[in-house]
Amino acid sequence: MMAERGHHHSRPPSPVEARAAALEALLIEKGLLSPEFIDSIVNAYANDIGPMNGAKIVARAWVDREYRERLLADGTAAIAEQGFGGPEAEHMVWDSSAEVRYLVLPERPAGTEGISEEKLANLVTRDAMIGVARL
């Protein structure tokens, strides 16, 4: 799961762990980074990458026929039922098959006028193209 700041009171840090901690302290001392800034990066990369939320919904639908029916009838409610709050969006769920592939065309992020097509492409994530992340 996500990386949390570890506190292992019962044992001394390993050499590499101590080395990473010393480097972090140094970068903070130099004013290059703050602990909060590092936290925000770690949290984003640990939590916003990967299909886990969507995967859990899919797996539930595979194993629970009634849930699958609710999911197809009202995706927003069925996803909320699993504890995943949808960010002010309606969730539309399609029953996919081997013959059909879906691509979600994400909303273009605000403030990206005048950005080159190549740079725009770098903004697009896999999660945005499957409709589970907003850019």
Added chain:
Amino acid sequence: MSGGVVRAEIADMGGRGALPRENGELVFAAPWEGRALGMAIGVVQSLSLPWDEFRLRLIAEIASDSERPYYESWLAALECLLVELCVVSEDKRAELTSSPPDSD
């Protein structure tokens, strides 16, 4: 500036530098590995460097010792970058890599 936005050029790095994943998610064997990830991305962002400045050093570190765990190469690449940018002195790096700092 917030660091809370995943950059595709980092998340989707291919080849030898590719971030270790399991079922799509990043995997960290210990919390320090996550901190090392955050530090390198943070340094590159803070100094407005192209990601390749770090990525190419990471690939070189992995190539120099393919048995070494990924995030140890990552940490070495970050130290190398910081020394070359004169953010960290050679002496300081030697101190960091030789022994754990004194604990209080």
